Amino acid sequence: DLLSWSVSGGSAFADVDMDPLDVHSGSFGAYLGTFDNTLGYLSQILHTAPGETYLISLWLDSPDGLLPNEFMVKWGGATLFDAADLPALGWTNIQLLATAGTGTTTAFSLGFMNESSYFGLDDVGVFPVRPAITAIHLSGTDLVLDAVNGLADRSYRVLRSASPTLPLNQWLPIATNSIGAYGNFTLTVPNAVDPTA
Secondary structure (H helix, E strand, C coil): HHHHHHECCCCCCEEEEEHHHCCCCCCCCEEEECCCCCEEEEEEEEECCCCCCCEEEEECCCCCCCCCCEEEEEECCEEEEEEEECCCCCCCCCCCCCCCCCEEEEEEEEEEEEECCEEEEEEEEEEECCCEEEEEEEEEEEEEEEEEEECEEEEEEEEEEECCCHHHHEEEEEEEECCCCCCCEEEEEECCCCCCC
């Protein structure tokens, strides 16, 4: 919904239309461009939870790769993605992870410059990433936990304590899985179950 966004930049244009060339899915898509060699911005303020990790996903089309062009993604003022002189791409999914600051809102901006042509933009979404256990089962004497929404390059641990009132730094790690990609993962706690019990 373009109404929740603001457009800035002296010669920037951003519009929503039903032209099939500007639509990745559904009925509407946006086209973005500028009339000079400066960046325009499509921005909004999002309500976010302090310290929460978010997945930013959007579909970008550089239909003809005419130069000069540039596209960027900013989160809380920091640049997460910046690509200049993009070739003809066709619809391409860009996914980025970002962490909210200490406040309850975060500025989210898409920068664009495409003087000779335009970019297509569609299916922009910002989703909280919350790892969650989806199933627990046995494999012999091992306890296996299936989980979703794991973050790449993060370690997940199963901790044990005789007293749940102790601080977490006093619990003992009994299983760890460091995952290389975003998505589903498992944690296996070896020899956690006595089959005779």
